[in-house]
Amino acid sequence: MTTPRSPSTAIDPPKESGLAWGASARRPISDPALIELRDVTVRFRDVRALDAVTLDVRTGERVALLGSNGSGKTTLLRVLHGLQRCEGERVLHVATKQAMVFQRPFLLRLSVWANMMIALWLAKVPAGERADLAHAALHRVGIADLRDRPARVLSLGQQQRLALARAWAVRPRLLFLDEPTASLDPGAKREVEALIEEFAAEGMTVVMSTHNLGQAKRLASRVVYLEGGRLIVDLPTDHFFNDRLPEEAALFLKGELHWT
Amino acid sequence: MSAFGESVSTAANLIASADPALMRIVALSLSVSGSACLFAAGFGLFGGAGLAVARFRGYRILVLLLNTLLALPSVVVGLVVYLLLSRSGPLGSLGILFTPTAMVIAQTILVLPVVAALTRQLVADALRGSGDQLRSMGAGPLTRALLMLVHERWAVLLVLLAAFGRAIAEVGAVMIVGGNIDGVTRVMTTTIALETSKGDLPLALALGLVLLLVVALINALIALVQSLQKGSAVR
Numbered sequence: 001m002t003t004p005r006s007p008s009t010a011i012d013p014p015k016e017s018g019l020a021w022g023a024s025a026r027r028p029i030s031d032p033a034l035i036e037l038r039d040v041t042v043r044f045r046d047v048r049a050l051d052a053v054t055l056d057v058r059t060g061e062r063v064a065l066l067g068s069n070g071s072g073k074t075t076l077l078r079v080l081h082g083l084q085r086c087e088g089e090r091v092l093h094v095a096t097k098q099a100m101v102f103q104r105p106f107l108l109r110l111s112v113w114a115n116m117m118i119a120l121w122l123a124k125v126p127a128g129e130r131a132d133l134a135h136a137a138l139h140r141v142g143i144a145d146l147r148d149r150p151a152r153v154l155s156l157g158q159q160q161r162l163a164l165a166r167a168w169a170v171r172p173r174l175l176f177l178d179e180p181t182a183s184l185d186p187g188a189k190r191e192v193e194a195l196i197e198e199f200a201a202e203g204m205t206v207v208m209s210t211h212n213l214g215q216a217k218r219l220a221s222r223v224v225y226l227e228g229g230r231l232i233v234d235l236p237t238d239h240f241f242n243d244r245l246p247e248e249a250a251l252f253l254k255g256e257l258h259w260t
Numbered sequence: 261m262s263a264f265g266e267s268v269s270t271a272a273n274l275i276a277s278a279d280p281a282l283m284r285i286v287a288l289s290l291s292v293s294g295s296a297c298l299f300a301a302g303f304g305l306f307g308g309a310g311l312a313v314a315r316f317r318g319y320r321i322l323v324l325l326l327n328t329l330l331a332l333p334s335v336v337v338g339l340v341v342y343l344l345l346s347r348s349g350p351l352g353s354l355g356i357l358f359t360p361t362a363m364v365i366a367q368t369i370l371v372l373p374v375v376a377a378l379t380r381q382l383v384a385d386a387l388r389g390s391g392d393q394l395r396s397m398g399a400g401p402l403t404r405a406l407l408m409l410v411h412e413r414w415a416v417l418l419v420l421l422a423a424f425g426r427a428i429a430e431v432g433a434v435m436i437v438g439g440n441i442d443g444v445t446r447v448m449t450t451t452i453a454l455e456t457s458k459g460d461l462p463l464a465l466a467l468g469l470v471l472l473l474v475v476a477l478i479n480a481l482i483a484l485v486q487s488l489q490k491g492s493a494v495r
Contacts, residue, residue, distance in 0.1 A: 078392070081396060083396060099396070099397075102392075102393055102396075106390040106393040108407065108410065109410075109413075110410070110411075118407070122394070122397045122398040122399050123397065123398050124398065166397070
């Protein structure tokens with residue numbers, strides 16, 4: 001992986017950790033890369049939402065994408081998931097089954113159960129297996145007793161759990177989460193975080209965008225910091241929170257980053 | 261009693277006594293317009309949904325054309341269908357001019373753009389907020405569009421009710437292709453036109469009242485659908 005371009009190059013990388021901010025040495029190289037981006041740029045008219053980002057995601061990682069509003073976190077997630085066209089190279093190394101959970105999950109105006117069954121149908125799960133998988137997934141996220149309720153009458157926390165159940169049911173190797181707890185109250189936030197942690201513990205590779213530093217600290221094994229569409233820092237979580245960082249990232253950690 | 265008052269009284273009697281001629285006319289009107297809406301729904305819902313996700317050269321022009329057809333004059337539709345079905349026309353051999361079938365065809369053509377254009381807009385708007393999530397789950401363009409028809413089913417029903425309202429209230433097309441033949445192709449609107457021209461105001465007014473009643477019923481249905489839709493929107 002290439003070290004991100006300026007302004008991070010304006011300051012020397014931290015000597016004490018022995019890691020560059022690009023952090024090519026952050027994990028055992030033996031872990032296979034599931035997905036790689038090379039020099040990926042996304043433009044929306046004159047705006048560069050992503051600017052020459054190079055990144056790989058390896059099996060078993062829990063990657064948190066951090067950055068202020070408009071830094072490119074969601075665009076990066078969408079590129080990784082294949083929802084966003086980009087310039088540059090996106091390599092999916094194996095036929096990796098992926099799923100994505102959005103900040104405000106879209107649920108059809110149908111029952112919880114129907115939403116599950118449609119998700120499994122869309123994922124091309126054989127008809128005979130759908131009911132068992134749907135039941136197991138609802139049970140897994142703790143909303144099996146709500147299966148006959150209209151999905152849209154659920155609380156936001158329950159809706160997010162349903163979205164996680166939908167994702168989990170298709171057994172993805174790679175799970176993308178776009179600010180999955182942003183609109184939830186603290187209780188629902190804890191429940192959703194616990195589920196994400198459990199999914200990751202089962203071996204699912206997780207890439208999530210978040211504003212929440214505490215959440216990144218709790219859930220992630222690696223933090224990628226973006227600003228203005230550029231990848232500024234890519235470090236293991238411990239190093240991100242303890243080492244000296246480039247000015248933008250340090251200001252973000254202190255909560256002093258100016259609005260963009 | 262004034263002429264108007266007398267007309268209203270006669271109209272009320274006709275309705276109250278379920279006059280057989282009146283009932284036959286009402287039944288034919290409902291059957292012709294209902295069938296036309298059914299056919300228009302079959303083509304228009306899927307066509308409109310498909311158009312919402314389709315992208316091809318000339319797409320914008322097609323949408324513009326479709327939206328323009330919302331204001332299609334019924335007499336123009338009647339004239340075109342008449343030319344097609346008349347003895348010397350390309351479909352003259354079918355021999356269906358001046359039959360209820362011809363009226364159904366004309367009204368289908370009349371309301372098809374209504375169903376297709378409104379469905380296209382409805383599905384396109386709905387997909388704006390959800391398309392990526394459905395894509396992420398593996399849904400192709402057509403599947404996304406069809407799922408939106410299910411998701412927005414109350415609004416779809418509203419579209420169909422609007423189409424029915426346009427069909428049952430039009431007079432130009434059915435007059436031209438139906439011929440207003442007593443007991444065969446005479447519907448509410450054509451009878452009103454005929455009886456008014458003959459000066460038989462009571463029957464014309466009675467039919468007018470029934471037509472208003474049907475439209476009021478449609479409006480009540482629309483209001484019901486809207487309240488259901490509002491209920492599900494807050495969910």
